[in-house]
Amino acid sequence: MTLKEKLSAREPLLGTFLKTPSSMIAEVLARSDLDLVCIDAEHAPFDRRDIDACIHALTAGGMPVIVRVPASHPEHILNALDCGATGILAPHIRTPGDARRLASDCKYGSGRGYAGSSRAAGYGARTMREHIALSNGATCVIAQIEDAEALAQLGEIFAMPGIDAFFIGRADLAVSMGAESPDDPRVVDAVADICRQGAAAGVCIGMFTANLSEIEGWRKQGASLFLLGSDHGFLLSGARAFSESVRRQF
Secondary structure, three states, X not given: OOHHHHHHOOOOEXXXXXXXXXXXXXXXXXXXXXXXXXXXXXXXXXXXXXXXXXXXXXHHOOOXXXXXXXXXXXXXXXXXXXXXXXXEEEOOOOOHHHHHHHHHHXXXXXXXXXXXXXXXXXXXXXXXXXXXXXXXXXXXXXXXXXXXXHHXXXXXXXXXXXXXXXXXXXXXXXXXXXXXXXXXXXXXXXXXXXXXXHHHHOOOEEEOXXXXXXXXXXXXXOEEEEEEEEHHHHHHHHHHHHHHHHHOOO
């Protein structure tokens, strides 16, 4: 099954964020048994060449790769998809109109500009018809729900065609709601309501949580896509575990 098909089937999926603009780290992550990797070009210093190199390393290793673009703008979406990304994670989708534009910008024939010379098009090896059919049929479109403004419009947002999953940005949601922590009961209740309405609408819901013990509970509430941790976190936790194991022998 493709990643798009797995999202549609709401299969449990585990991925992580790549925050270091390094094709070598991307290549290492491609050797893992994760279901996908998300390049975080919103909060980490990825330029177009970095995105291109990391997508190349991940896809060469057979790893599906999503790019969290800096903003839901056509030029960012076009660049990531032309480089060969499996899909897009677009931040701050606040309204049904935002969701509609996102879906349009990711699809040929409704907004996305065409180039047959890109990696995604096989550097000209595919015909226009072949590439358009392949891309439109496989590109994953994930909308990030992370603003209080979106909460009152969830039903309409979830009804927009062309979106494969909705990802809860809990930290930004907390800030938007005036909370001081993602664990504020108001934020947790809002996340639960997003999951409830998502389940009722039959859409895929994803999320990040720093507390891994929460995952079982969110799975029971319908969440199926989890992007957890990052290469930065793996480096820190690995270094700490290594230091602790050695220092006990000092």
